[in-house]
Amino acid sequence: MTDTPTFEQALQQLEQIVQKLEKGELPLEDSLKLYEDGIRLSRLCHGKLEEAEGRIEVLLKDARGEPVTDAAGRPKTRPVPAGDEDER
Amino acid sequence: MSQKGFDFGEEPEERAEPARGARSADDKEAPKARSARPAAASSKPEPRRALSVSELTDRIQGVLETEFFDVWVEGEISNLKLASSGHWYFSLKDDKAQIAAVVWRNDARLVRFKPKDGMKVLARGQLRVYPPRGSYQISVQVIEPLGKGSLQQAYEELKEKLEQEGLFAPSRKRPLPMLPRRIGVVTSPTGAVLKDILRVLRSRYANLEVLVYPAHVQGDDAAGDVAQGIRALNKLAARPGGPRLDVIVLARGGGSLEDLWAFNEEGVARAIAASAIPTISAVGHETDFTIADFVADLRAATPSAAAERVVQAKEDLQARVRALDERRDAALRLKLARTRHRVESAAVHRVFAAERNRIRNQAQRTDELLRRSEASLRRAVERGAAHARRLRERLEAFRLDRQLAARRERCAGLGRRLEDLFRSQTDRRRARLGRLAASLDGLSPLSVLGRGYALVWDEARERLVRSASEVAPGEALRIRLHQGALRATVTSRENE
Numbered sequence: 001m002t003d004t005p006t007f008e009q010a011l012q013q014l015e016q017i018v019q020k021l022e023k024g025e026l027p028l029e030d031s032l033k034l035y036e037d038g039i040r041l042s043r044l045c046h047g048k049l050e051e052a053e054g055r056i057e058v059l060l061k062d063a064r065g066e067p068v069t070d071a072a073g074r075p076k077t078r079p080v081p082a083g084d085e086d087e088r
Numbered sequence: 089m090s091q092k093g094f095d096f097g098e099e100p101e102e103r104a105e106p107a108r109g110a111r112s113a114d115d116k117e118a119p120k121a122r123s124a125r126p127a128a129a130s131s132k133p134e135p136r137r138a139l140s141v142s143e144l145t146d147r148i149q150g151v152l153e154t155e156f157f158d159v160w161v162e163g164e165i166s167n168l169k170l171a172s173s174g175h176w177y178f179s180l181k182d183d184k185a186q187i188a189a190v191v192w193r194n195d196a197r198l199v200r201f202k203p204k205d206g207m208k209v210l211a212r213g214q215l216r217v218y219p220p221r222g223s224y225q226i227s228v229q230v231i232e233p234l235g236k237g238s239l240q241q242a243y244e245e246l247k248e249k250l251e252q253e254g255l256f257a258p259s260r261k262r263p264l265p266m267l268p269r270r271i272g273v274v275t276s277p278t279g280a281v282l283k284d285i286l287r288v289l290r291s292r293y294a295n296l297e298v299l300v301y302p303a304h305v306q307g308d309d310a311a312g313d314v315a316q317g318i319r320a321l322n323k324l325a326a327r328p329g330g331p332r333l334d335v336i337v338l339a340r341g342g343g344s345l346e347d348l349w350a351f352n353e354e355g356v357a358r359a360i361a362a363s364a365i366p367t368i369s370a371v372g373h374e375t376d377f378t379i380a381d382f383v384a385d386l387r388a389a390t391p392s393a394a395a396e397r398v399v400q401a402k403e404d405l406q407a408r409v410r411a412l413d414e415r416r417d418a419a420l421r422l423k424l425a426r427t428r429h430r431v432e433s434a435a436v437h438r439v440f441a442a443e444r445n446r447i448r449n450q451a452q453r454t455d456e457l458l459r460r461s462e463a464s465l466r467r468a469v470e471r472g473a474a475h476a477r478r479l480r481e482r483l484e485a486f487r488l489d490r491q492l493a494a495r496r497e498r499c500a501g502l503g504r505r506l507e508d509l510f511r512s513q514t515d516r517r518r519a520r521l522g523r524l525a526a527s528l529d530g531l532s533p534l535s536v537l538g539r540g541y542a543l544v545w546d547e548a549r550e551r552l553v554r555s556a557s558e559v560a561p562g563e564a565l566r567i568r569l570h571q572g573a574l575r576a577t578v579t580s581r582e583n584e
Contacts, residue, residue, distance in 0.1 A: 007267035007405075014412050021419035024426070031423045032460060038416040045409040048267065049402050051295035056286060058277045058300040059324075065316035066323075067301070073329050080277065080286070080300065 005041075007048045014041040056080050142219065149217040152224060156215035161187070161226065162234060165207045166346055176203060180211060180226070188225035189213075195229050205344040206240040209233055239345050243352050246379055250354075255361050256382045262366045264386060267405065268334035268398060270297040272325075272365065274317035275339040277302040281391045285339060285370075288395035293402050299324075299331055305340040310350030314338060315359035322364050335398055336365050338380060339391040342372040351378035360384050370394030537570035544568075556581050 005013065017038040021031060057077035060068040067075045139147075163180030170176055174193030179186045189211065191199070203209070213228035250256065271289070275282050277300055289296055301317035304310045318336060325333040338360070340351065350356060351371045360367050360383040369384035370391045381387040388394035537543070544553040547564040559565065559578050567574040 006265075006269070008265060011266070011409065011412075014409070014416070018412050018415045018419065021416055021423070024419065024423055026423075028423055028427045031420060035416060035420045038412075042409055042413050042416070046406065048295065049293070049406055049409075055296075056298040056300070058302055059320075061302070061320070065313065065320060067320050069324075069327075073327050075299070075324055075331065077299070080282065 007045060010041045010044045014038055145219045145222060152215050152217055158214060160212050162210050165203055165209055166205055167344060168203055168205050189228050190225055191228045191231060199231055201233050207233055246354055250357055262385045264366050265334045270331050270333045271398060272299050272301060272321040272333040272336040273339060274301045274303050274314055276305050281339050281341045284392045285395045288392045289399055292399045305350060306347050311353035311355050314350055315355040318359040318363050325365060333365050335368060336363060337368045337370060337394050337398065339370045339394060348372050348376060348378055351380040356380055357383045368394045368397060542567050542569050556583055
C-alpha cells in the first residue's frame with residue numbers, strides 16, 4: 001500500500017548495511033551515513049513489531065460465493081460474531 | 089450427540105409412556121428396516137381394535153428380535169464413539185442406508201483390531217429394539233475388518249493420483265513470510281476454531297489484519313465452499329487496491345473421516361495447488377492427515393498450531409534485529425577509532441604551519457562527525473533497557489569526550505610550540521639590534537663631546553678647525569661643546 005519496506009525487506013537491508021560497515025573500507029563520512037540508515041531501518045523493524053492496529057473481519061459474500069466489494073474494490077465485511085456457537 | 093446404545097437388560101419391557109414418534113397403524117407391517125420380512129401371520133391385528141403404541145412396539149420387537157436373533161452384516165463404520173465406559177457406539181452403513189450399532193464392553197475387549205471411521209467390517213450380532221425411542225440397533229458380538237472402507241479407498245486413490253502429479257513435492261512448498269501483515273482464513277466464522285486461531289495470533293503479534301472467508305467446513309457444501317474461498321481470496325488479493333494477503337489458512341477442528349471429508353476432495357486440493365498465496369492447512373488433530381494437508385505449503389496439526397506457525401514470536405524477531413543493531417554500532421565505533429588514530433598521528437608528525445591548518449580543518453570535521461556519531465549512538469541507546477545498558481558500558485570504555493579533549497589539547501600544544509618558536513626568533517633579532525644600536529652610539533660625535541671634547545669651527549662655520557696653523561691670531565672661532573657653544577677670539581698660536 002505504501003513505499004515503506006516490509007519487515008523482511010528492512011531486516012535484509014539492515015543486514016547488508018551491517019556487513020558493509022563491518023568491512024570498514026568506506027570513508028568515515030560514508031560510514032556514518034550508512035550507520036544512520038541502519039538506525040532508521042532498525043527503528044522501522046522494531047516499530048513494525050510494536051505496531052498494534054490489528055483488524056479482524058469476516059467477508060460478506062454473494063450467492064456465488066464471491067466476496068462483495070465496494071466501488072473501490074475493497075471487500076465489504078462484518079465483525080467476527082461474538083457468539084459461542086460450537087460448530088466445528 | 090453420541091449415538092446412544094441401550095442395554096436391553098436394563099430397560100423395563102413395559103413403559104407407562106408410549107414412545108414418541110409413533111408410527112401410524114399403516115406402517116405396522118413394515119417398520120423401517122428394509123430387511124424386514126413379512127411379519128408372522130398371527131400378529132395381524134383385528135380390524136376394529138386399534139393397538140396401543142406399546143402393543144405395536146412389543147410386537148415389532150418380537151418379530152425383529154426373533155427374526156434377526158443372529159445375523160451377519162457387512163458395512164462401513166461411521167461416527168465411531170469409543171465411550172469411556174468401554175462400550176463402542178457407531179453406525180454401520182453402505183451407500184444407501186445405515187444402522188445403529190453397539191459393541192458392549194465385554195465383547196469389545198475381545199476385538200483384536202482398532203476400529204476406525206471409514207473401516208469396512210463384517211459384524212455378527214442380534215437386532216434389538218428400544219421401545220422408548222422406537223428405534224432399533226444391532227448389538228454386535230463379533231466384528232472383524234473387511235478390506236478398506238469406500239471413503240478410505242477414495243482417499244487413497246486421490247492421494248496416489250495427486251502424488252503422481254507431483255502436487256505434494258517438497259519443491260512446491262513455498263516459504264511463509266516472516267512477518268505477515270494480512271492473513272486470510274477459510275473456516276466457519278462461528279466455530280471455536282476461528283476463536284482459537286485469533287487468540288493465538290493476537291497473543292503473538294498485534295499488527296495483523298485477518299480476513300475470514302466464511303465457509304461450511306462440514307456437509308455437502310463444504311468442499312465447494314472451501315475451494316471457492318481459496319479462489320475468492322486469491323482474486324481479492326490480486327485486485328488493484330485489494331488486501332494483499334500474505335498467507336491463507338484453511339482451518340477445521342478434528343472429526344471423523346466423514347466430517348473432514350471436504351478436505352479430501354479433489355476440488356479443494358486443486359484450489360490449494362493453484363493458490364498464488366502460500367497456504368497452511370490446519371484440519372483435524374495430530375493424527376489425521378487430509379489431502380489438503382499434503383498439498384498445502386505447510387501442514388499444521390491443529391488450528392492453533394497453524395496460528396503459531398503463521399506468526400513467529402515477536403520476541404524472536406526482536407532479538408534478531410537487536411543483534412544487528414549491536415554489530416552496526418560496533419562497526420561504527422571501530423571506524424571512529426581508526427579515523428581518530430590517523431588524524432592524531434598526522435597532528436603529531438607535521439609541524440609546518442600549512443599542515444597545521446589542514447590538520448585543524450580535518451580535526452574540526454572529525455569533531456563534527458564524532459559529535460554526530462555520538463548523538464546517533466546516544467539515540468540508539470534510548471532503545472530498550474538491556475540494549476542500552478550494554479551500549480553505555482561500551483560508551484564508557486570509549487569516552488568520546490575525553491579522547492576529544494585530549495586531542496584538542498594536543499592541537500593547542502602544537503600551536504603553542506609554533507608560536508614559541510616565532511617568539512624566540514624575534515627576541516633574538518631584537519637583542520642583536522640592541523647590540524648594534526649600542527655600538528652605533530659609540531660612533532656618534534655627540535657622545536664624544538660628552539666626554540669633554542669640543543668641536544672648533546671657523547667664524548663662518550664653514551670648516552672644522554683641525555690644526556692651529558689653520559687660524560691666525562685675532563681670528564674669530566666658534567666652539568661647539570657637549571652643551572651649548574662659545575664664540576672666541578684667537579689670542580695666540582702654539583704650533584706643536
